[in-house]
Amino acid sequence: MSKEMTIHLKYWKQDGPDARGYFEEYTLDNVNEHMSFLEMLDVLNEELMLKDKAPVEFDYDCREGICGSCNLVINGQAHGPKERVAACQLHMRNYSDGDHITIEPPRAAAFPVIKDLVVDRSAFDRIIEAGGYVSVKTGAAPEANSIPVEQEKANKAFDYATCIGCGACVAACPNASASLFTGAKIAHLNKLPQGEVERTNRVVNMVDQMKEEGFGDCSNYAECEAVCPVGISITAIAEMRKDYIKAVFKGD
Amino acid sequence: MPSFLKALNSQVGRKVMTGITGVGLMFFLIGHLLGNLTIFGSPEAFNIYTKKLESLGPLLYLIEAGLAFFFLYHTILGISIWRNKKKARPGGYKKYQSKGGASHQSLASKSMIYTGIIIFVFLIIHLITFKFGATETVMLEGEQARDLRALVLDKFQNPLYTFGYTFVLLLFIFHLSHGFWSAFTSLGMKHGDFSKKMQMAAYAFGIILMVGFIFIPLYIYFTGGQGSLIAY
Numbered sequence: 001m002s003k004e005m006t007i008h009l010k011y012w013k014q015d016g017p018d019a020r021g022y023f024e025e026y027t028l029d030n031v032n033e034h035m036s037f038l039e040m041l042d043v044l045n046e047e048l049m050l051k052d053k054a055p056v057e058f059d060y061d062c063r064e065g066i067c068g069s070c071n072l073v074i075n076g077q078a079h080g081p082k083e084r085v086a087a088c089q090l091h092m093r094n095y096s097d098g099d100h101i102t103i104e105p106p107r108a109a110a111f112p113v114i115k116d117l118v119v120d121r122s123a124f125d126r127i128i129e130a131g132g133y134v135s136v137k138t139g140a141a142p143e144a145n146s147i148p149v150e151q152e153k154a155n156k157a158f159d160y161a162t163c164i165g166c167g168a169c170v171a172a173c174p175n176a177s178a179s180l181f182t183g184a185k186i187a188h189l190n191k192l193p194q195g196e197v198e199r200t201n202r203v204v205n206m207v208d209q210m211k212e213e214g215f216g217d218c219s220n221y222a223e224c225e226a227v228c229p230v231g232i233s234i235t236a237i238a239e240m241r242k243d244y245i246k247a248v249f250k251g252d
Numbered sequence: 253m254p255s256f257l258k259a260l261n262s263q264v265g266r267k268v269m270t271g272i273t274g275v276g277l278m279f280f281l282i283g284h285l286l287g288n289l290t291i292f293g294s295p296e297a298f299n300i301y302t303k304k305l306e307s308l309g310p311l312l313y314l315i316e317a318g319l320a321f322f323f324l325y326h327t328i329l330g331i332s333i334w335r336n337k338k339k340a341r342p343g344g345y346k347k348y349q350s351k352g353g354a355s356h357q358s359l360a361s362k363s364m365i366y367t368g369i370i371i372f373v374f375l376i377i378h379l380i381t382f383k384f385g386a387t388e389t390v391m392l393e394g395e396q397a398r399d400l401r402a403l404v405l406d407k408f409q410n411p412l413y414t415f416g417y418t419f420v421l422l423l424f425i426f427h428l429s430h431g432f433w434s435a436f437t438s439l440g441m442k443h444g445d446f447s448k449k450m451q452m453a454a455y456a457f458g459i460i461l462m463v464g465f466i467f468i469p470l471y472i473y474f475t476g477g478q479g480s481l482i483a484y
């Protein structure tokens with residue numbers, strides 16, 4: 001038998017980017033402890049629609065912690081209370097009967113609300129466009145072993161590459177800084193020989209774009225590392241700074 | 253690559269400069285403390301030390317200008333970063349809490365702007381009191397000099413001044429407990445163990461330095477300026 005719980009929800013409603021948002025409350029009675037957080041929201045929406053009310057919009061895709069679409073701020077914590085877990089992997093067994101849960105969208109000027117809990121994260125795409133790529137000739141796949149990569153570097157690059165671009169780091173940062181995301185994307189490529197060629201432009205352009213998009217400065221609070229569902233360390237931010245300093249003094 | 257000015261203005265540049273100016277000011281504090289400790293030397297030691305400093309003339313002005321620049325730069329960046337956060341998140345959360353774990357959010361890190369501003373105000377009062385304060389003159393090595401030692405011994409008989417000073421220095425430890433570690437992270441030095449050691453060093457450095465600074469006024473106050481550590 002699985003446990004059923006009553007959960008008191010309070011969630012953000014906002015009709016559009018310029019509309020005034022407000023909180024709506026709803027009490028769900030039969031929340032199964034095995035439901036994921038998003039399934040609980042599905043049940044909520046079903047009930048709302050049966051009552052002819054508009055469902056609450058939220059972002060998701062994979063529901064298995066790999067796409068980075070979900071990004072709810074649950075009771076004031078990005079992706080909820082558990083470490084290294086995306087909101088879609090959070091289960092209702094982490095809550096108890098009668099709990100109150102407040103759900104908000106990530107709040108940042110650079111992430112305008114599209115509707116309810118859905119925000120526009122295209123600012124991240126523009127940071128990537130500024131330098132989060134390598135320029136290579138496409139065509140027949142080159143021989144895989146032609147560019148040797150030190151194992152340790154490959155491991156590190158891979159660690160940084162696990163960033164799923166969810167934006168929880170921005171949501172949780174007291175300054176709404178995008179440094180962890182940007183740092184991870186830079187470090188991921190700069191660690192590899194393929195990324196070496198464009199490393200100088202990459203770090204400078206991506207750091208500039210971050211400011212351009214209206215994200216805040218980093219104050220080394222490291223809250224981003226605490227909420228990151230894949231555990232990206234703020235070492236990424238330190239590396240971004242090191243690379244940036246090098247780029248300034250290299251002067252090419 | 254980016255012009256130097258543009259780099260200074262980037263989000264990385266701002267943080268790096270906060271770190272560099274912060275570390276610079278910490279070095280200054282070490283020198284300041286060593287100077288203060290001459291109060292426990294011979295009766296003339298402290299006044300000789302301050303007289304030597306003042307006799308540096310233009311070099312002293314240069315050092316002072318440098319310090320003022322570091323201090324103001326650090327302050328302005330701090331205020332600007334703090335103001336930017338309002339811009340980057342105009343509407344706050346209804347509910348917000350830290351997730352703990354790796355987070356460095358603490359009372360110290362969240363109150364940097366407030367402890368910083370208090371330190372700023374303190375500095376002004378401190379300069380007015382000692383640097384620009386009126387003193388008696390004494391004869392030292394055949395020349396006239398300010399009797400700063402007497403002023404120090406006198407000021408720290410005043411409970412308001414003594415405990416106000418002690419309080420601000422305690423806030424200083426607080427400021428440094430995040431600032432020291434943060435500065436090294438801002439300068440790109442952070443990898444695993446090193447960072448943890450830096451955090452420990454931050455606490456140790458802050459505490460040793462401030463114990464040194466706080467000891468002097470409290471000692472003077474509680475011994476009524478007659479303590480045996482101070483020679484007459």
Ligand code: SF4
Pocket residue numbers: 162163164165166167168169170180181184224227228229230231232
């Ligand atoms: S660094 Fe972590 S929290 Fe930030 S976008 Fe990437 S996965 Fe999400």
Ligand code: FES
Pocket residue numbers: 059060061062063064065066067068069070086087088089
């Ligand atoms: S829905 Fe894909 S990570 Fe949560």
